Structures are given as structure tokens and as C-alpha cells.
Amino acid sequence: MNELTVKWTCQPGSIVDLKSAWTHLLEVSKVRGYYQDWRWTESLISDLHIPFDVLSVFHKNTPIALMPLCFDSQLRTITLPHNLQIDLSDCLVDSGFLNSSLGHLLHQQFNIRYPGWKRFEARRAKSPSNIASILSQWPGPKHRDTAYQNFFFLTRTHDDRNLLSKKHVKNVRRLESKLARLYKLEYLHGLTDPSSLEIFLNVEHDSWKGADNQATSILSNEEYSCFYRQLRSQFSGTLQFSISLLLADGRAIAGQLSLIDSGVQYLLKIAYRREVQEFGAGNILLLDTLERAYAEAKLNEVNLVTGPDWALRWHPKETPVEVITLFNGNLAGRASYAIYYLKDLIRPIKEQICTKWPKSRTPEPKKGKEA
Template sequence: MARTSPAGAIGNYRIRELTTPAGIDAIRELWDDLVARVAHQSFLHELPWSAAVCGQLLPGIVCYYCVYDGETLIAVIPLERRSWGLGFLKLRWLQLPTHSNIFLGDILLDQAYHRESVFSAVLDHIDRVSSFHWDYCKLRKFCPRSSLYSLARQEGMMTRQVGNCSYTSCRDGADAGRISRKMWKNVSRLSRKAAREIGPVNMDCSEPGPACEGSFRDFLDIESSGWKGESGSGTSLSADPRSSDFFRSLMVDSAQEWFARVFTLKFGAHKVASMLAIKSNSIWYLLKIGYDEEYRAYGPGSILLQAFIERVVAEEDTAEINLTTAPLWAERWHFPSVPLYESLVFGSTLRARACRIYYGLKFRLRQREAGPGGVLAHC
């Protein structure tokens, strides 16, 4: 579906709605040109990510609001429409694409328009052309260098910290030297033990092409071999066809369009760990990592991460490894982290006023529980 606001109806901007991968692909050239003008580019801004979210993970749920200034695409804002309750008590809200396999959030915004009311124009557009009378808009899991962070600061949105994202710089050996020496030595010891008892330790990297499907299937098999499989929590990608199709789109179908790779660790002929990663704007983003429970005593996931770090530190154009989440094991490596935020924008309904009071009290309570420095930040 593609719907456009009447010319001149929303300030000086024209807004078009896209809800299908075909619609997104139709503006590929304009999209790629906009990505080059985003202040801090990441994989979230690249077209293959949004096409996979729209086509495989959340089909028919996300609407991409494309904002034009004349013929120039200046912003793409993905939003879901959600509701809960009955009658007058029925809440209606907008939110960024939300799923257990979406770890970070952001919008595409031309850095030249950071001080313009582009986001407000999209909300006005929704009010004017739809019957969806939203009470609030939730913008969740964005980091300090995102376009959303700049927007939240400019608009003075109600904002709180909702998590963290671990990372490590890797421009040179000195950066790698900041990683826990104890952890590094322990992993090196386990790697030598695996080499002695099982076979040579090697890490393979997939390349775009037919073989990439095999590497992705290896990841699915490895991840589902342990506690995430059917006999455990059932949270592996293999247990969720929609999620596996989503990651296949990212890692296999779009492998020619961007730098998506599958890294596989082997002990001799045995494939024991695997990782899905995407490189964007000199940063490696680690999306998924899994290991074969049979070899758990050797720490295959840690050995894979160590081998990956050694590889990317040697790359001249790599500045950072980003874990996209803050897993507990990252603390053992002494990886630093940055906060992830949630911001709220409230509508004009009576329910919106109640929501503003409720969330204001909730945020302040969380701040008190967190103590000095808390989680509340009115950007």
C-alpha cells in the first residue's frame, strides 16, 4: 500500500506510506541516497533491514512513512499501530517495529533536517488521513548516537533508560588490550585444549553466493542443538519460521547488497559454534551467536568471539564491535556499554492526558528506585 498526503497539507512536506517490500524496493535509489545523509549510519538504516522486517518478520504490521521535501526523500519513519482494551478504555498507540529479534531502534533522518519538525509532520499526517486516534507514540531502544536521540533532545520528550548495549572498540591492538586479560587467557587455554583433544581450531566466514545458504543452515542446526532447541526453551530460530525467514533474508537473500556474514567455528571437522553478523559504517554488529551444547566444556562461543575479535582488529576499516544487546557474559570480557532509551510522545485525546500522568509518575518512581543518576532523562 502506498498513500500520499495531499500536496501542501503537512507544512512543506509530502508524506507517502509504504507497507510492502515491493514499495520499499521501488524507492531503493532514493533510500540509499538518504542513508548517506544520516548522521550516524548503522545497519538499521540500510534497505535490506527494513525490507526483511516488512516482508518476513512483521508483514502487514509496519508502515514506513517516507517524508519528501520536494522530490528529495529526507526521512523514513517506521511505525506500528497497536491497541489494547475495550470501549473508551481502549488505548491506541504508535511504536517502532517491535519484536524479540529487533534489539535496537532508529529512524532515517537527513542530518540537515535534525532541527526541523519532520517527526511532528508524520504524526500530523496520521491524524489527518487515518481514523486511528492515537494516545501516545513509543520510541524504544535507541542509543545516544542515533537520530532518535537527537530528536528526543530537540523535542524535550519524556525519556528514560530501558537497557544497555555492549561494545568494544577495535581500531588497533591497544583497543583489544582493554579486554579482560583473565578472560582472554582462559579462552586461549580452552582453545588449546580443544585443539589437543578434538582437532585444529578454525573459524570460517561465509561469502555471498550459493554456499551462504549452507552456512546459515549450519547456524540454525548449531543454535537449536542445545537449550534453545525443541527440548529446551524452544526459542531457537528453527522453532519460529517467521524469525528464521527474517534472518535468512538478512544473511542469505540480501548478502550481495550489504556486508552480512556467517562465522562458523570448527574443532577439526566438527562445527561447534556459529554467529550472524553485519558490518555497517565500519562497525560489526553481532546479531546472533550459538554453540553446540555437546562441546560446552570447551567454551566454543567464547572461542568464536575471540577468533572474531582477532580477525577484525586486523581490519583497517573496522572501528567497533557492537553486541546490539548487553548479555551478562559481556561483563566477563569487560566490554563497556552505552544506554538505550525509550521516549514517549503524547497525542491530543483524553486518554493521552491520562497516559501522560501515568507515565510521568511511573518514570519518576523508576528514577527513585534507581537512585542518584537514575533512569529518567528529560532530553
């Protein structure tokens, strides 16, 4: 541990000064995604105004770890940056330095920077993750829980197409034919210009997300609008911003907002106009995106980022998204861990009770809308 040094960049107005270290770690990390890129983090600062510190760890002047950290002084909780627009998160670590020295150093630095902290949380870590790798090296209590799922489609070869539900693909094709009898359909992919983004934002605002009783669309929130416009201008090169549109008689009726990183197309947003909801326009565009990926064989996968219920019909592959918690060894930290431990003990008992007693007649709300 004597060979490891640290640097705190506290409440940065910009992280451009960390760009070279960030880029180096992206190149050597075995686990990476768009949500670990410095440009994504820069946009979180500039447009979502998320206050956080950055902990940089070096081995003989070579960066080996970067962690953007938020601290809630009232809850005494350290977290990776989180927001409604952040579906996945992780830190950056050189896998060659995942050892007990790093775990002890992080614990020590948390104590110095955030006296009295009781737990650290990574709320949406897609497996495998760098933060999960630190678990085995952490000197104090720890906890991991699979709270979400990440759905994705392999697209390395055309044979991967056989993994899709044939029944669902046939149904989507049927709806596409029905829609094509009413409109002339056109598919556009790989759009990067500002006007294409604005078209997508208007499609999403005209979906259920923009309805008066929802108002969760990007255009309904000025910060979110600025954030996605900043993403478009920030990302180029190896990490690409891309818009896909489905046009009906020249008018966009469905769209996708994607970031492409290391052979993976992450669909951050899928939207369709309410007037074509019965046709499943989002599904029609998704099928064309997948067919294009199979034909071109340039992508390893198309990733939905989250695990929406409507996507189960496609028979996607899935990986867990975890909530990972590292606890301090102080009294507050151990008390917090005890609560997590008790919840784990009670959970199977609760599940047994739920299966024994009849379910309520009140239907549960759906998790997300049909694409």
C-alpha cells in the same frame, strides 16, 4: 514547514519502490546501522509479516525522513516495527533537517493517519539515534528511559586490544588449549554461502535455545528461519552477511551470524553446541573474531547488539539503548504521560526500599546464557 511534503505508503507488500529514497538517506544520515537499511525492512515485511506503514517526508522532492510505523488500534499506540528478532531500531532522518518544522509535521501527520493516538514508542533506540534527535523538536510531552545496554569492542587499531580484560582473555586461551587437546580446531570467517548458514542454524538449534524446555532457536520457528535465509540472500555490497564457525575435527561446534555495515560488525547471533558448553566455545570463537579484527584493522568495532551479562567479563565498551516515547497532546496522551511521570517519581523510592530490605533467597534468573 510549507516546503515539506509527505507520502504515506500504507501496508506495503514491498518497499522496493522506496529503495532510492532509502539509499539516499542512508548516505546522508549521520546515524545509521543495519536495522535502518531498506533490505532489513523488506525482510521484516516478507518473512516476519510485520504490518506497518511508511511515512516519507520530502523537502523540494528530496527525501529527508523515512519512518516505518506500526499502529495498535486497541492501545492507540504507534511504534517502530518490533519483534523478538529486532534488538535495535530507529528511523532515518537527514540531520540537516532536524528542526521544529519536522517535529510539528510528524505530530500533524500522526493525527491525520491515526486519529485518537495517544503515544509513539521507539522501544530499542541505540544512542545516539535519529529518533532521540526529534525529542527536542517534539511539540508535546515526551519521555526517555535507558532500559537496555549495547556492548561493543573498538577494533580500529591493535592497541584497542589492551581494552579487553587480560584475565578473561587468559582464561579463554586456557579453555581453548584444553579443547585443542581433544580436537583439531579450525576457525572460518566471512562465509556467505547458503550451506554455511544452515550449519550455523543447526549449531544454534543444538544449543540451549533448542532444548525442549526452551525451543527458542531459529529453526524452532518457521518464520524466523525464512527471515534469516532471506537476510542472507538480500545483503551484499556495503552491507554484508557473514557467518563465522569454529570447527572441531571438521564439525562446527560454535558459530556467529553477523551483518557488517559501515565498518561495524554486528553479531546478531552467537551459538555453541551444548556438548562443549564447559569450554566456552562461544567465547573462544569471539576471541578469534576480535583478534582477526585487530590484526586486519578493517573494522571500527565489533558490536554485540545487546548487553548480555556474560559479556561483562570482557570489559566491553557500552552505550545506552533507550525507550523513547512521544505523547499526543490530547487527553489520552497526557494521561499516558502522567503514568510515566509517576513511575519516574516512584522509582527511587522503590530502589531505596529494595536496598533496605534483605534480598530474597531465591536467585534471580540469568539474563542470557554464557557464550
